[in-house]
Amino acid sequence: MAEVKAKKNVFSKIFSFFRACIGEIKKISWPSALATTKNFGIVVLVIVIAGLFIFALDMGLYELLGLVMDTGSSVVS
Numbered sequence: 001m002a003e004v005k006a007k008k009n010v011f012s013k014i015f016s017f018f019r020a021c022i023g024e025i026k027k028i029s030w031p032s033a034l035a036t037t038k039n040f041g042i043v044v045l046v047i048v049i050a051g052l053f054i055f056a057l058d059m060g061l062y063e064l065l066g067l068v069m070d071t072g073s074s075v076v077s
Contacts, residue, residue, distance in 0.1 A: 008016075031039070
């Protein structure tokens, strides 16, 4: 007769899952503090540049709309 394999209980499955997770976390190469700081600075710089670009585009389109609609109320006096 074929041998029936015993079913693992829930706690055994959970334990093996977390053991595998810990093994995978140990394989990660974490960045150094210097690399993290450098990347943070780059992200902040890109956000500021994108914000200034969107602000300039918004003001330019607002002025253009003011000229087209001839409302006479412009941001820049």
